[in-house]
Amino acid sequence: MHNAIEVEGLTKVYKSGRKGSPPVLAVDHVSFQVRKGEIFGFLGPNGAGKTTTHRMLTTLLEPTEGRIVIDGYDLAHDAYFAKRRMGLVPEESNIYVDLSGWENLIFTGRLYRVPKGERERRAAELLKAFGLWEKRHVKAEYYSKGMRRRLSIAMAIIHRPAILFLDEPTPGLDAQSTRMIRSLIRQMNAEGTTIFLTTHQIEEASQLCDRVAIIHHGQIAAIDAPERLKRDFQRVQSVEVALSPDGQRHGQALERLPGVNKAVKMGDKWRLYTDDPSALLPRVVHYAEEQGARIVSLNTLGPSLEDVFLAITGQEVGSVVPGNEDSPSRKRRGNR
Amino acid sequence: MRRWSKARLWDELAQIWTVASKDVRVYYLTPPMIMFGLLMPFFLFFSFSIRRGMGPAAGLARLLALNTFFTASSAGPVIIPLERRARTYDRLLVAPMSLVSLLLGKTLVGAFFAVSVALVSLVGGLLLHVPIAHLGWVILGVMLVSGSFAAFGLIFGSFPSSSVGGIMMPSTLLRWPLLFISGIFIPLEEMSPWARALSYISPLTYAQDLMNHAVLDRGVIPLVVDVVVLLLSVGLFLIPAIKLHHRSKVLGY
Ligand SMILES: Nc1ncnc2c1ncn2[C@@H]1O[C@H](COP(=O)(O)OP(=O)(O)O)[C@@H](O)[C@H]1O
Ligand SMILES: [Mg+2]
Numbered sequence: 001m002h003n004a005i006e007v008e009g010l011t012k013v014y015k016s017g018r019k020g021s022p023p024v025l026a027v028d029h030v031s032f033q034v035r036k037g038e039i040f041g042f043l044g045p046n047g048a049g050k051t052t053t054h055r056m057l058t059t060l061l062e063p064t065e066g067r068i069v070i071d072g073y074d075l076a077h078d079a080y081f082a083k084r085r086m087g088l089v090p091e092e093s094n095i096y097v098d099l100s101g102w103e104n105l106i107f108t109g110r111l112y113r114v115p116k117g118e119r120e121r122r123a124a125e126l127l128k129a130f131g132l133w134e135k136r137h138v139k140a141e142y143y144s145k146g147m148r149r150r151l152s153i154a155m156a157i158i159h160r161p162a163i164l165f166l167d168e169p170t171p172g173l174d175a176q177s178t179r180m181i182r183s184l185i186r187q188m189n190a191e192g193t194t195i196f197l198t199t200h201q202i203e204e205a206s207q208l209c210d211r212v213a214i215i216h217h218g219q220i221a222a223i224d225a226p227e228r229l230k231r232d233f234q235r236v237q238s239v240e241v242a243l244s245p246d247g248q249r250h251g252q253a254l255e256r257l258p259g260v261n262k263a264v265k266m267g268d269k270w271r272l273y274t275d276d277p278s279a280l281l282p283r284v285v286h287y288a289e290e291q292g293a294r295i296v297s298l299n300t301l302g303p304s305l306e307d308v309f310l311a312i313t314g315q316e317v318g319s320v321v322p323g324n325e326d327s328p329s330r331k332r333r334g335n336r
Numbered sequence: 337m338r339r340w341s342k343a344r345l346w347d348e349l350a351q352i353w354t355v356a357s358k359d360v361r362v363y364y365l366t367p368p369m370i371m372f373g374l375l376m377p378f379f380l381f382f383s384f385s386i387r388r389g390m391g392p393a394a395g396l397a398r399l400l401a402l403n404t405f406f407t408a409s410s411a412g413p414v415i416i417p418l419e420r421r422a423r424t425y426d427r428l429l430v431a432p433m434s435l436v437s438l439l440l441g442k443t444l445v446g447a448f449f450a451v452s453v454a455l456v457s458l459v460g461g462l463l464l465h466v467p468i469a470h471l472g473w474v475i476l477g478v479m480l481v482s483g484s485f486a487a488f489g490l491i492f493g494s495f496p497s498s499s500v501g502g503i504m505m506p507s508t509l510l511r512w513p514l515l516f517i518s519g520i521f522i523p524l525e526e527m528s529p530w531a532r533a534l535s536y537i538s539p540l541t542y543a544q545d546l547m548n549h550a551v552l553d554r555g556v557i558p559l560v561v562d563v564v565v566l567l568l569s570v571g572l573f574l575i576p577a578i579k580l581h582h583r584s585k586v587l588g589y
Contacts, residue, residue: 014588055588058430062585083432094423098362110354111431113347155427 002072004163004194005034005057010066012052012218026052028218029066034196039189041209041226042198045306049218050198051091054167057196058088071162084112087161091168093148097141101132101151104140105158112159119158126154130180146177153181163194170204182208202233202303216309229308234275235261236307241284242269242296250293257283269297277301351433355441360448363415376406393468396461397551401520401544403457404450404478408485409511411446412493413503420589421498435581439490439574446486447479454478469553477550481543484566487573488539494580496589514538519545524556539569 012027027049034040044050055061057068059079068075070082095104102123109119127133130150135143140151149169157164166185170178185208189195199205205212206226213223222229243250247268254270255263259280261273274280277300288295390398419425428438458474468474492507515521517531518540524532535541546562549555555562 012588015586052588060426060429060585061588062582080432080434083430086430088430090423090426092423094426096358096362096424097422099358107354107358108427111351111427111433113350113432 002036003033003069004036004038004071005032005040005196006067006069007032007057008067010053010056010068011064012049012056012061013064026218027056027063030215030218030220032213032220032223034194036194037189037192038210039185039195039197039208041205041212042196042215043200043202043205043212044198044215045200045304045309048200048215050200050215051167052218053215054088054090054165054196054198058086058165059083084159085162086165087156087159087163088165089149089153089156089167089169093145093152095140095143095148095151095155098139100137100139101127101143101147102136104151104155108155109158114159122158122160123154126158129184130154131176144174145172146174149173150177150180153184157188157193161193163196164188165196167198168200169197170199171201202308206230206233214309214312216306221309221312232308232311233303235273236303236311237274237277238301238307239272239274239277239280239284240266240269240297240299240301241272241288242298243288243291243293244296245293247293247296250287250291253287253291254284257287259283271301273307348433348437351431352437352441352444355428355438356444356448359411359415359442359445363411363445364449376410378403392461392464392466393551394548396457396466396468397547398520398544399457400454400474400478400551401481401540401547403453404481405485405511405515405540405543407453408446408450408482409489409492409507411449411486412442412489412491413507414493414500415445416442416490416493417498417500417503435578436574439487439577439581442490442493443483443486443570443574446489447482450482450486451478454482468551470550473550474547477543477546480563480566481546484539484543484569484573487570487577490577491573491580494577494584496580496584496587498589514540517541518543519556539566542566542569 008031010027010030011025014024014026016023030049030053042050042053052061056063057070059075059082071085073079073082073085075082096107099107105123105126106119109123114122124133127136130153132143132147132151132154135147140148143151153166153169156166164185169181169185173181182204185195185197195208197205197208206229209226211223212226212229214221214229222232241254247270248265251263251265251270254260254272257272257280259274259276261275264271264273272280272284281298281300284298285295416425419428428441429435431438458478461468489507492503492510495503495506497503515538517534518538519527519535520540522531524535524541524545527535542557542562542565545555545557546559546566549559549562
């Protein structure tokens with residue numbers, strides 16, 4: 001049996017849009033396989049090349065180099081058949097705002113040549129399953145962000161695709177929509193759909209995926225089951241503390257606290273890498289009391305993808321400051 | 337592997353219709369379509385082309401050609417950039433149909449708008465008892481000319497851009513010269529030989545001549561030639577549109 005997705009040496013160079021700006025190597029000779037029936041996660045920070053890959057896999061973007069085979073069909077010459085087998089949910093919900101939820105679904109059903117009776121049954125079923133039934137005749141213009149996302153997912157699966165591609169389906173959504181989307185992904189997978197999911201949330205990838213590829217700067221650093229990647233994730237959790245007065249001098253002492261793997265200075269703060277942030281917190285508080293120092297701020301940070309990437313590729317953790325402040329794995333604890 | 341079959345052909349035809357009917361429903365009374373498709377041609381007509389001593393029938397033939405040219409060729413450059421910006425265009429690009437079908441669907445949209453605007457002029461003409469030589473030819477001719485110019489408009493709509501303004505500008509810049517070299521303002525028979533040779537480049541020349549045949553029963557080019565040229569031009573205009581779509585796919589729009 002062939003794989004659901006086979007990718008070989010996939011590369012994308014964006015030619016400079018404006019004169020003078022250099023070309024961007026967004027995806028750099030990436031190869032991987034997704035087995036049938038798998039939920040495959042494509043995990044990476046912003047700008048890693050996830051959307052670029054997603055768009056190449058779904059025929060929207062022409063690769064600079066490399067081969068893509070979807071369900072046995074090579075995109076280079078059998079895109080038509082591949083397109084019939086796939087459904088896609090883009091990063092931005094692209095629904096027709098001038099049409100109602102119902103009309104959006106029926107239109108998509110017609111584009112995929114779902115027979116009339118079937119598409120109406122299926123549209124009703126999906127609208128109900130996604131909590132959009134009451135608003136089915138309202139123009140999608142008046143839908144909330146979460147409703148739009150749910151509608152765009154419903155539109156992606158009206159023709160029961162064999163492979164579903166989702167590009168960061170949950171960030172910025174309300175809890176109810178997020179829960180609904182994740183449970184739908186699991187359910188569709190249980191019914192046999194292969195899922196290709198890009199995300200920048202480590203939790204999402206570990207909760208949902210059978211296997212995860214970690215991508216950074218257009219390259220894959222590792223592909224493995226989330227349990228096995230967990231070790232790498234854990235190594236790069238941390239506690240961040242700012243002490244006053246004279247916060248700089250505590251570095252060496254903090255690094256010697258039990259459970260601290262490494263201390264890295266980040267501005268006026270110290271970042272203490274540890275496998276177990278919650279055990280380390282009281283020790284840091286105790287240390288501060290002992291030293292008569294005031295704690296200006298104290299946070300625990302989940303693993304940042306940048307650090308995971310560095311850990312996996314054997315580079316120095318903490319040598320890159322995570323760029324995305326909106327990383328949901330970043331939890332604030334006491335902030336004084 | 338069999339790539340084409342009767343079932344596939346049927347699917348593609350249905351999808352052309354799906355694409356076109358959705359657009360007609362969504363865009364028929366939107367401000368850009370009214371502006372570029374409806375007001376502009378009438379404005380042009382009343383400000384430039386009514387000449388003293390021109391009979392009502394000649395006026396109607398000219399109005400029909402002008403209308404159809406501007407309305408049909410406006411749909412592509414308005415609708416495609418709007419859809420690219422809303423990213424809904426991706427839906428059509430990933431749907432299982434050939435790019436030609438998608439483009440024919442979009443051609444049909446422009447043609448539909450042009451035919452409906454022309455219908456207004458035509459009904460007005462009939463109410464005013466403007467003599468029309470061959471009504472059947474007028475209707476067929478309007479449809480053919482609309483199809484050709486709608487496909488022409490797609491060339492501009494296909495430029496890798498998601499701004500209507502950025503596309504309307506060059507498309508207007510190119511449409512004006514075609515308008516002026518054509519036989520629409522100066523009848524072909526009054527042109528100097530070199531101007532006349534030049535006018536044969538413009539598809540509008542054939543449209544105007546076809547309308548003259550239909551309304552006035554008086555054309556300069558043989559009717560068959562008008563029809564064949566306009567039919568072929570649909571295919572001819574689709575080629576750059578396809579090329580430009582491919583370019584968008586490389587650039588990442
Ligand atoms: N159309 C484009 N033209 C030029 N550069 C682009 C384009 N799209 C994305 N990029 C660049 O390619 C890189 C990868 O982007 P993207 O695939 O969107 O990442 P992600 O989805 O992981 O956040 C980024 O550096 C981005 O700026
Ligand atoms: Mg992205």
